[in-house]
Amino acid sequence: MSTHEMDVYDVTIIGGGPAGMYAAFYSGMRAMRTKIIEAKTELGGFMRTYPEKLVWDVGGVDPIPCEQLIDSLERQARTFDPTIVFGQEIAHLERLADNSFVITAKSGERHYSRTLILCAGRGMTQVQKLDVEGANRYELTNLHYTITDLSRFKDKRVLISGGGDSAVDWANEIVKWTKHVTVAHRRDQFTAHELPVAEMKASATVMTPYSISRLHGVGDKIEKVALEHAETGAIEHLDVDEVVVSHGFDRDFGELLNWGLAKEDYGMTVDPRMRTSIPGIFGAGDCITYGSKVRLIAGAFNDAVLAVNSAKLYMEPTASDMAGVSSHNARFFEKNKTILQNY
Structure with a gap:
């Protein structure tokens, strides 16, 4: 099967916690065709463990119960209509002749992508x-x-x-x-x-x-x-x-740790631009580690931005280093008009 016959995404995000959801939003800002694969049946990741816990440390957001923050993040993640797949735990990785990836779920489904962003959080956690x-x-x-x-x-x-x-x-x-x-x-x-x-x-x-x-x-x-x-x-x-x-919680990343990724005690190793040891695979959130890593939700957002920018440059080396700010980003022109009409 040639790549023309496969449904190939620009970026596939493994994990639907805060890092994965924000990565999906930001990749939309960069006009990348995006897919999220979440092992559970809903987005939110580890935050679902504490739905009533108040979160105080997200910039510009009043103290908010975790459940409400998840709802806001999910609405934001869906802004550019990414494909979202639930109930699939990714197991196997293969690089194809054209340098893209095919990843296979334990249930057998195959997903094709030019780049991957690992946002697996704490993995499949067990209390x-x-x-x-x-x-x-x-x-x-x-x-x-x-x-x-x-x-x-x-x-x-x-x-x-x-x-x-x-x-x-x-x-x-x-x-x-x-x-x-x-x-x-x-x-x-x-x-x-x-x-x-x-x-x-x-x-x-x-x-x-x-x-x-x-x-x-x-x-x-x-x-x-x-x-x-x-x-x-x-x-x-x-x-x-x-x-x-x-x-x-006990952390279990399953088969991801068998892909040959460099890792340390607390996750997969990335460089300051969120690049793992495998070209084309990036990381964000709690599943990764690097020297200045900040293990806060706000830190996961920053990881996600850097990972998406690196994925974009991996595919298009001449692309801009980052997306335009939202107030000047062409992806928001029509959406802004609709929102402003409601004020």
């Missing part, structure tokens, strides 16, 4: 569950690994186990609803950002270095938790109504 005997019996009642409804914690005594950004952010959100919040962390130092940690310490009881050693329940609900001191082994018992475990 790290609480390794305590009998913990699974409480998962349908008052042991939580994610939070979808803050109101269920109203006037409750809540224990949060964890020391990363998610644990601290949840503590700061839940405390507005609860009777009392206790945060237990197995280390003295938290890995979350400094300001949220300071806010948490001002409003919640913090127990370090402690970890959950046993759950005491009546029927299918936890009523008391045993917390063990990491150094002395001393046990403290805590009466609780709800327990939130935020111990992170």
Whole structure:
């Protein structure tokens, strides 16, 4: 089959999280024929794990629940009508004679593209569950690994186990609803950002270095938790109504790591222009790493812009280095007229 007989895209984006969605929008600004392939059944990526979590650090956007931010990003991603494919986990990579790529999903579907942008986020994540005997019996009642409804914690005594950004952010959100919040962390130092940690310490009881050693329940609900001191082994018992475990996620990039891409401990290696070790393949977001990498949603947007620009120049070396700013970009002329008519 020749490339003329194949449906070849300019860029195929693997992953539909914030980096993938913004890459789709920006590639439209650069007049590139674009496809997104998402392994799950909806866009949003890892942000779907925390739909009610407030996001504060996106430039120019008021604090906004994750779910609403996803909706805005998806509307933006669809501005130039990219093709979006759901439910396909990409496995195999092959370079064709004309230097384009064919990537194959585990289900057998084949996709053809001149360039690829890896926006796989944290991969196919699996929550790290609480390794305590009998913990699974409480998962349908008052042991939580994610939070979808803050109101269920109203006037409750809540224990949060964890020391990363998610644990601290949840503590700061839940405390507005609860009777009392206790945060237990197995280390003295938290890995979350400094300001949220300071806010948490001002409003919640913090127990370090402690970890959950046993759950005491009546029927299918936890009523008391045993917390063990990491150094002395001393046990403290805590009466609780709800327990939130935020111990992170196991990352699995599947077959992507078998493509021969250079990688480090925390993702695929890219250069400052988001180029991977395989020509024609670029990266953006949490799945990549480089010296000045910023692991924020805002950082993912910048990665996406650089990756798209590099993909454009890979195909057309004489193209401009970047798209024109939106106020002067020809792709927006007609859209601007429609929008301004509604003001």
